[in-house]
Structures are given as structure tokens and as C-alpha cells.
Amino acid sequence: MIPLRTCIVLILMFFISGIEAKETKTTFTITSFNIKFYAYHEDERRDPYLQDFLKKSIPASDLIVFEEIVNTSKIKNILPANWECLSYEAPYEGHQHVVICHSDRFKFVREPSDDNDIIDEVAGAKGSLRPAVTAIVTDKEGKALFRLVGVHLKASPEYSKTRLDQAAIIADYLKKVHSNLPVVIAGDFNTYFSPLNKETENDKDLILKAFNQGQLNVKLLSNDLFTFRSSYGQGQFDHFFVSDSMKATKPVKIFEMCNAESTTGEGLLNLAYYNEHISDHCPVSAEITL
Numbered sequence: 482m483i484p485l486r487t488c489i490v491l492i493l494m495f496f497i498s499g500i501e502a503k504e505t506k507t508t509f510t511i512t513s514f515n516i517k518f519y520a521y522h523e524d525e526r527r528d529p530y531l532q533d534f535l536k537k538s539i540p541a542s543d544l545i546v547f548e549e550i551v552n553t554s555k556i557k558n559i560l561p562a563n564w565e566c567l568s569y570e571a572p573y574e575g576h577q578h579v580v581i582c583h584s585d586r587f588k589f590v591r592e593p594s595d596d597n598d599i600i601d602e603v604a605g606a607k608g609s610l611r612p613a614v615t616a617i618v619t620d621k622e623g624k625a626l627f628r629l630v631g632v633h634l635k636a637s638p639e640y641s642k643t644r645l646d647q648a649a650i651i652a653d654y655l656k657k658v659h660s661n662l663p664v665v666i667a668g669d670f671n672t673y674f675s676p677l678n679k680e681t682e683n684d685k686d687l688i689l690k691a692f693n694q695g696q697l698n699v700k701l702l703s704n705d706l707f708t709f710r711s712s713y714g715q716g717q718f719d720h721f722f723v724s725d726s727m728k729a730t731k732p733v734k735i736f737e738m739c740n741a742e743s744t745t746g747e748g749l750l751n752l753a754y755y756n757e758h759i760s761d762h763c764p765v766s767a768e769i770t771l
Contacts, residue, residue: 511721513667515709516762551576553580564585566580589629591616598615627663665727667722669719672717692722729767735766738750738763
């Protein structure tokens with residue numbers, strides 16, 4: 482028979498360990514948002530609309546992966562003052578950059594074995610594509626939480642094999658910097674459906690296979706809704722691939738315009754208005770627990 486004192490000690494230890502386990506969990510919200518040719522012109526007239534849109538129309542986010550940012554210095558015009566962003570310098574004008582940003586809840590730290598903040602090879606042999614932007618995400622005290630990779634893969638249905646090559650390069654990079662850190666790969670993957678992509682499977686499923694053939698052990702957060710909409714049609718381009726150890730605590734959230742029954746509503750639910758003042762993509766958000 483176990484003495485009463487021992488039982489009490491064991492119960493207390495179990496209770497305390499349970500509290501500590503709960504305290505170590507981190508939940509965050511991340512958004513991917515392609516803002517069509519943002520700041521292509523020096524005077525970006527969409528800024529006031531985008532500021533208001535980000536404040537009121539998407540879930541409050543801790544991290545945002547932006548795509549199609551032409552002038553990266555201007556992205557902070559639409560973000561709160563305490564946000565910080567990371568990108569790169571493109572070799573030519575008019576380049577659509579990937580930019581990753583965080584609130585003051587987190588910090589970005591460069592991979593120790595790297596000399597920049599991008600996965601260069603994703604831009605292709607000629608450097609004509611967009612590189613992936615990557616950082617280790619830490620809390621404010623500097624504790625490493627996970628690795629973030631922001632992407633904007635090659636567009637157009639006929640380039641499925643190019644996108645798969647880019648996914649394999651990302652997997653190879655992450656395998657080389659392997660640690661116990663989980664990973665979030667987010668952004669505009671330009672994924673098309675079969676047979677439009679001239680493949681027997683949808684691009685998003687092929688990319689998931691490419692990642693896991695590279696031993697990343699990631700999953701695609703479930704989403705069957707459109708993330709792109711213009712007068713030319715709809716597309717499902719924007720996704721989150723996350724480590725198996727991560728859990729989505731809410732369904733992926735997409736701004737309504739991309740899936741609304743009508744395109745002639747009021748304000749942001751009017752497609753022509755939305756495309757002119759915001760973008761042709763809808764922001765996609767996920768709440769994730771480590």
C-alpha cells in the first residue's frame with residue numbers, strides 16, 4: 482500500500498506537470514496575402530483601403546506572409562508601427578517580392594548556417610523566379626519556436642513541374658538545417674487542378690508529396706475554397722503546409738469575396754471594387770498551436 486504522503490506528492494507532481502505542459506503551448510494566427518503589384522507605382526493609392534481592410538476584415542494576425550510586393554519599403558505603410566518585416570533585394574525593377582512580417586509578439590532570427598534570409602535556389606538557375614524567404618520565429622525572449630518559409634511559386638497551369646522542383650528545393654534546404662523545430666510553409670503556391678495542370682493529380686497534392694518525399698513530415702491545412710477571384714475566374718492558390726506536430730485550432734479563414742455567391746454586392750463584396758481597391762487574392766488565415 483502506498484503511504485498517504487507519497488500519494489499526495491504524486492498527485493501534486495502530476496497537477497504541476499499538467500500546468501507546465503499547458504503553459505508551453507503557443508498559439509498564433511498567420512495570414513498569407515497576395516496584394517496585386519503592391520507599390521508598383523510610387524504613389525500607392527490603395528494604402529488607406531488596405532490599412533482599413535487589414536484592421537477590420539481579417540483575423541487579428543501575429544504573422545503575415547505577403548506576395549507581389551514591388552517596393553518592399555512601403556509595406557509598413559499598411560501595418561501597425563510595431564511590426565517588423567523581412568525580404569530581399571531583387572536583381573531587377575518590378576520584381577514581385579515575398580515579404581514576411583511579425584507583430585511585436587515574435588522576432589525573426591536568421592538560420593545560423595545561412596548568409597541571407599532567402600532560399601536562393603527557389604528563384605531558379607537564372608534567378609528569374611521568386612526566392613523563398615525564411616526565418617526562425619522566436620518569442621520575445623529569444624526562444625526558437627518554429628521555422629517560417631514564405632513562398633510565391635511559379636504561376637500558370639503549364640508550370641506544374643517547375644513548382645514541384647521549387648517545392649523539392651525547399652524540402653532539401655529544410656532537411657539540411659534539420660532540427661527539432663517545426664515548420665510553416667505559407668504563401669501563394671499557384672496551385673492548379675488536374676487536368677488543367679497537365680498532371681493526373683492536383684498541384685497542391687503533388688506539392689505535399691514533394692515536401693514529404695524530402696522527409697519534411699508536413700500536412701496541408703484543409704481548405705477547399707477559392708483564394709483568388711477576378712473577372713477572369715477563380716483559383717485556389719494560397720495555402721499553409723505545417724509540421725505534423727502542429728494543430729490548426731480553427732478552420733482556415735478566407736475573406737468572403739473569393740467565394741461569395743454574388744459579385745455585385747456592396748463595398749468589399751463587390752468584385753470590381755475589391756479588385757480595384759484591395760487585390761485579386763483574398764487573405765487566408767490560420768490559427769495554429771505548436
